[in-house]
Amino acid sequence: MRSRIVALSASLLLGAAFASAGIVLGAPAATGAEAAGLLPADSCKVESINFSMQQGFPGHFSAARSVGTVRAQALFVDFPDQRIDDPANEMMPIYQRIMEQETAVLEAQSGGRLDIEVETHETWMTLPDPTSAYPPAAGGGWAGDSMTKITTEAVRLADPVVDFATIDVIWVFHLSNPSLARRASADNDLRLEADGRSLTRHVVMSTSYLPNTIVHETGHTLGLPDLYDVEASNLPQEDPSRTLRFIGQWDPMSDADSRTQFTGWTLWRLGWIDDHQVRCVDPSIPTEVTLHAVEDRAEAALAVVRTEQFRGVAIESRHPEPAPQSDFPDQQAGVLIYVVQGDTTSGQVIAQSADGRERLTDPESMNAITLLPGDRYTDPDGGFTVTVLVHAGMSDTVRIEPVGQPTGSPVDPDDAAVPDDVRATPAAGSVATLPPTGADPNPAVVLSFGLLAIGLPIVVAVRARRRVSGAEPRHRGAKR
Structure with a gap:
């Protein structure tokens, strides 16, 4: 019985030594x-x-969810002074395919955590006013009023046949025109009601810039800011050395034409x-x-x-x-x-x-x-x-x-x-x-191994004395 107690004590000492050293049998070591x-x-x-589009935590409340399903409604508009010259609507399948490719890029970047479902109203709708009624901002981007006006009128024209009840973001596409903004824009503060839904996020972009632009502009609706130099991009002639001076092409929110990794x-x-x-x-x-x-x-x-x-x-x-x-x-x-x-x-x-x-x-x-x-x-x-x-x-x-x-x-x-x-x-x-040689030994480790060194000889000595005396082990249940 005494030998068992001693052996058990030794085992406990050994376990304590391993534990003090940070060693757990059957589990990864962590120092x-x-x-x-x-x-x-x-x-x-x-x-x-508290910016609506920001890189810090947490994201702004106005942003669309970035994990889960986001439903986008694509609308196509032209103007009284610039009607679409495509009577057979032959370009629509091309636009549809590009949208599918671009959303697939975003979904892949998310590792499958984001699913974008795109509904397309495959009819060109003519806005009530000519292109001159939607002036761009001084730098060539969209003025907020013009952008809101385009989306509001597009939703009004589509509302009789489009259900906006479950839509998270509106994509409005138009033909390129010198009178209009030369760059796409996104905004998360639309404040438009349709089919009982409060529509707050929208993107207005030219069909000429549709490839790759969807990734960048949808990033805005997810709450991400521009990472290029916006002020430099508003100059009459853009200089990549100034526009991309912050992060270059290392993030799509800097270079909208890049397929680079976020x-x-x-x-x-x-x-x-x-x-x-x-x-x-x-x-x-x-x-x-x-x-x-x-x-x-x-x-x-x-x-x-x-x-x-x-x-x-x-x-x-x-x-x-x-x-x-x-x-x-x-x-x-x-x-x-x-x-x-x-x-x-x-x-x-x-x-x-x-x-x-x-x-x-x-x-x-x-x-x-x-x-x-x-x-x-x-x-x-x-x-x-x-x-x-x-x-x-x-x-x-x-x-x-x-x-x-x-x-x-x-x-x-x-x-x-x-x-x-x-x-x-x-x-x-x-x-x-660092340093690679490690820190000084833990005093608890030294003490545990010292006690272990004392306990093991005791076990050996007890067993040796039993062999010398010829004592027979007592069977369970035997009378004392």
Whole structure:
């Protein structure tokens, strides 16, 4: 009986030692140091001032749902001085096909979380006034009054045959005309009643810009802001170096003609990736994070360091497909770092370049703004650095640490001199802290293993004495 008690005590001591060391049999190990470098994802949700279209959390109440089903009603209009020259309505199937392609892009970007159902009124409706009655704004976009007037009249004409009772957003298409706005516009404050439904979200766009524009404009109805320089785009001659100076072609809300992937922050903001896919990092603790390409929607899709209530730094791995039809050079795969600013209407997302590299804003330079192994970004406000360690396959590993922290050399996966055990990319979603040798031993661990060392010899000694004395084990139920 005494030997059983001793053996049990030893087992408990062994279990206590494993538990104190952070080892759980049959479950993944998680060290206290790793947990110390990460914060709950909610801690990194940068806030916004109450804009109707914003990048901060939470989204504005006027936005359409980004998870679930959104029903769009497409209406086509012309004008008394510009009638559609398509008596057989041959263009309508083409428009229909483009709408299906564009909504499929959005649904794919959402990872299947958003379903867009489009109802089309396949009849051109002539508005009561000529094109001159709907003047654009000074910069060439839609004036709010003109846009509201077009949608209101289009809904009034369609109401006898179209049921708006379940519609979430109105899409109004018109032919291109110099008298009209040269850019599409979206608004979430329409305030129009039809079939007992309050219609608040609408988009007005030319059929000439229908491809790709739907992705960008529908993003607005989901509550996303423009990420290009709106002021620069209103100039008579747009200069891409000014218009795309914030985030370039790295998000469709910046370049409406691009089929590029939404940034990881936008995906998180829309609920298209979950909190568990976001690494919210405490920059005061050196931490390594392996990020998998945003395009893959893997476990670790985004790292964020929040520096203020309305400011945060987002870090993601980008591995874009070549764009053979693009007017600009292909985007460079690597680590995209950008600042999210929630208290401004312009420049809510701004891509950052590596330390020592001049930040140019021409399209070619913006497409190559990603960081590669050896590159480092020092945040001017947060007092931390981000160093790219590994760029391999469809992932990148970065180290986030306080400014001035001594660091090792970044690992180039193409360097044949690097040992295989160093070259290997950490497992998906892994998070490790520096220094690599680990922290000092936990006193509880030392005590547990010390007690274990004392207990095991006692068990051995008791069993040896039993063998020497020849004592027979007592069978259960025997009389004493």
